[in-house]
Amino acid sequence: MGLIPSSNVSELTPELEKVILNTFSLVIINEWDQQQRRAFPKSQMMPGKYMATRYLQLQHPSRQGRTSGDGRGIWNGEIRHRGVTWDVMSSGTGATRLSPAVAKEGRFFRSGDPQVCYGNGYNTITDGLAAALMSESLYREGVSTERTLALIRFPGGSSINVRAGKNLLRPSHLFLPLKQGDHQGLIEAVHYCIERERLNGNLVIPKDWRTHPREAEQLFCEKVVQNFARASARFRSDQIFCWLDWDGDNILCDGGIIDYGSIRRFGAYHRGYRYDDGDRWSTRLGEQKERARYIAQTFVQILDFLKTGTKKPIRDFSHDPILDLFDRVHEEALWSRNLWKVGLSEREINLLLDSEQKNPSSALQEFKCSIAAIEGRQSRKGIRSVPDGEVSHGVFSLKRFFLHYPQLWRGSQEWVGSRKLSELCRTEYATRRDLLQTPPLRFAWRRLEQAYRNLNQECAHRLGVQTRQLMAQWSMRASQRNRTLILTGDGVLAAMEILIRLSSRRAQRSIPQILDGLSMKLLRSELTRKDKDTRRVLLEIERYQDGI
DSSP states (O other): OOSSOGGGTTOOOHHHHHHHHHHHOOOOOOHHHHHTTOOOOGGGOOSSOOBOOBOOOTTSSOTTOSSOBOSSEEEEEEEEETTEEEEEEEESSOOOTTSHHHHHHSSOOOTTOTTOSGGGOOEEHHHHHHHHHHHHHHHHTTOOBOEEEEEEEOTTSEEEEEEEESOOOOHHHHHHHHHTTOHHHHHHHHHHHHHHHHHTTSSOOOTTGGGSHHHHHHHHHHHHHHHHHHHHHHHHHTTEEOOOOTTOOSBOTTSOBOOGGGOEEOSSOOTTOEEBOSSSBOOOGGGHHHHHHHHHHHHHHHHHHHHHSOOOOGGGGTTOHHHHHHHHHHHHHHHHHHHHHHTOOHHHHHHHHHHHHHOTTSHHHHHHHHHHHHHTOBOTTOSEEETTEEEOOBSBOHHHHHHHHHHHHHHOSSOOOHHHHHHHHBOTTOOTTTTOOOHHHHHHHHHHHHHHHHHHHHHHHHHTOOHHHHHHHHHHHHHHHSOSOOOOHHHHHHHHHHHHHSOHHHHHHHHHHHHHHHHTTOOGGGOOGGGHHHHHHHHHHHTTTTOO
16 A cells, blocks of 8 residues: 555554554544533644445444444545555544434434443454454455454553455445435445546546446446355355345445454355344345345446436346346356365366356266255254354365365275265264265265266366376365365454453564464464464464364
């Protein structure tokens, strides 16, 4: 972003710390303060005003977004560097009138009121640390997300989390004028977003696109639909829970993640997980594609409203051709990611996907079905309560299959067998009943083995290489791609417990090392004694690789 010299990115100097605090250590003067006629010394007041943005929000009584938006955050402004514009916003800077608490109780709140939880406008340090660790971990894996620019901790456990992103607009910013039938407001919001995407090089349109905006609006809509198709495919493949619903509140217009309060990461496909938000439940992990598709459908509704000036019911667009684009992009992105985990090169992935378009009954189609049969098996314990909601636990971890099966097959041309594969790939939640060698389970594993081998043979035939040679390459890549530590929900809680007990300086020093350990696959033996804090955290994270 060009804020500090690249040589100083890992060092928090006293001068830099002072600038961060002077810039971002803010508490807004809100309506409660004005009602109480509170006086503040001019020396403590920043010049100008800050803005809490309005957007549609599920937690509010109004389904048209007339009272909702940034309940405890402000938009600080923009930074432009080397042709890229970044948004900067702060969360935890005090209560605003856009919080659900104000809408529900009909009164304003003092920032930091100890009698109020969600409505007092403050963040906790645990919220800030979780967002920083999870967002940086996912960013290093290539997942689109907000980034944490700064995290400021205060006595008593509160914090301000400063976010940065190339475009922090959420779909809910655009859905608000849509739901209200505000045609002019929708034009202004969509055109603002289009221009930002053009300036940042994400949308290739002429500079004078506003003179003939229809083509730009069409391209923007198609771009958003593809963004959500790819994002939902990545969430499904990597077992990331992001609360996707009609308000488009927990995600950015480019499909990136924002607001980590309800974001979860799993080590296996816990299909039945859903988040308990107090007065409502989220959608389930296994329902994310449908909800992402509904958000894409809402953008088709937006596009029609922009063109005609008449808001039609969203059901009128359930079969729009743009949604066929969503389905195609989602399927391609999902299996590109899954085949990447198997160990295929980019060339091999494209070869198989192109082949399947011409021949839907190819080896890849059978591989897809066999993967779904194993990965979709849930524990016979059924839906169970967890501290933040409820979940059905996945029985098997496919990353273990991708990691170990090539060596098992190369060692013997015989079938590995259901019993051995069940033990090898079981998660910690698999019970004895789940692992009973029933005919359906034996058939599912045999089918997966056969499909894997057929996939290898078809790919080897098309490349003109031997199956053993190709298998060795898959094995090498799979070992690199499936051994990386991932930061699951319980893993981040364990990490935070240790970091919070450290002094501020030791925590500042440890966090970059922890993230390096996640992305560079540092082993315990490679950590020196000086890295003991990092080692403790990584060992805790490692405990939860297949858990919640």
